[in-house]
Amino acid sequence: MSTPRQTAKTGQRHGPRWRRRKDARPAEIMDAALDSFVERGFAATKLEDVARRAGITKGTMYLYFPSKEAVFQAVVRESIVPVIAEGEALVAGYQGSARDLIALMVRRWWETVGESRLSGIPKLVMAEASNFPELAKFYHREVVERGRELFGRAIQLGIDRGEFRTLDVPLAVRLLLAPLVFVSIWKHSFVRCDPRGFDVRAFVDLHLDTYLRGIAAPSGAAS
């Protein structure tokens, strides 16, 4: 997944017509598939295209994955779950104000997901959720719920410390994440439509600023 692009296409000049590369294939296939899925959506993605991107043929794909849907699942599983795990490590060891923790988490999320190819995954999963309920359930359990739990702990910390006013934590979490997810969906939808685009960094900053003001405890109450 996280390998540099186009691992397989180069280097076949004058070598044998193909090479045995059993170990490297799955990652290369998932890498190529992620690009295709994000670009065109699940249904519109042709396995033959994925195969070409991965430097193999369609038949080879079926040596490693039993179906198109299995590729889809593997891509989601392998690419996103590690990010969540990383976030959990971050929160576990944190000392400091809740404000700063939240700001750090949001910015970290933006750097590792929002700005990368991974930002396409939420859109992908949500778009296909009704056609692949099992995948949606998996994603919801392994990513959404764990992610919420993560940010929920930070917000609860802020309430406990008196930094934030009393809040419905689950709702507050959704409110914190909604603009982030929204923007990452946006990136893969309408960017081509308004070519000027907008300053996403500034948007995230504005969101953080506004949100933290909005949930701050009445003035002077912070510890």
Added chain:
Amino acid sequence: MSTPRQTAKTGQRHGPRWRRRKDARPAEIMDAALDSFVERGFAATKLEDVARRAGITKGTMYLYFPSKEAVFQAVVRESIVPVIAEGEALVAGYQGSARDLIALMVRRWWETVGESRLSGIPKLVMAEASNFPELAKFYHREVVERGRELFGRAIQLGIDRGEFRTLDVPLAVRLLLAPLVFVSIWKHSFVRCDPRGFDVRAFVDLHLDTYLRGIAAPSGAAS
């Protein structure tokens, strides 16, 4: 579009095998298509299913629409554009504080779009945007830009009146709308996953409250 459901299915017992209903067909087709598209997405929707829902056969669809994509376009066009027009009328005639105007607009939006079948359209368009750039452009021009313009005027009003602090208006608009759009996408993706769901009304209220606190002018500066 806005007709009550299942207009065509009933009333065929003992009548003739079919009736000529040239005037009613397009609306019934779009109505059925909206349901199918929202339920399954564009690619996974079979025209035969849409036809069945509309009480006709596939061949008949092609008397009224030249292609599946044309149905898609018509659905989006006919269902959403009127909502925008309605909003423009609302803002034009409004007298009162910017806070109240924004709260009214958001709640109105939620009632007419968020709570209805129309909430599926943003998801649909965004999911298919890369496969149908023309449609995406149309939607962006006729809905997104006009919608932003609308809310932008309300926010600018608040700044001018000293209710809100100085803001980058385009960003502030996106920030206001992101949670709304996000929730309407959510409704059509993960609802099946967490069956408890969450109180959307409360979410919108929390968002409005937090947002308005967050952008409020420093205390006591309002006129």
Added chain:
DNA sequence: AATCCTAATGACCCGCAGGTCATCAAACGC
């Protein structure tokens, strides 16, 4: 009632893409 017009039908066509498999040839062991 006979006629015509056309809305509606449903059997059909066909291209496309998911999936299969007999065959080939890398590369490993001896």
Added chain:
DNA sequence: GCGTTTGATGACCTGCGGGTCATTAGGATT
């Protein structure tokens, strides 16, 4: 080198669904 294993191929199969069209029949006109 030589046989064997097995990763990789690409021609092939097949079902599905978008799109077509000759035919049928509703219902308006006379």
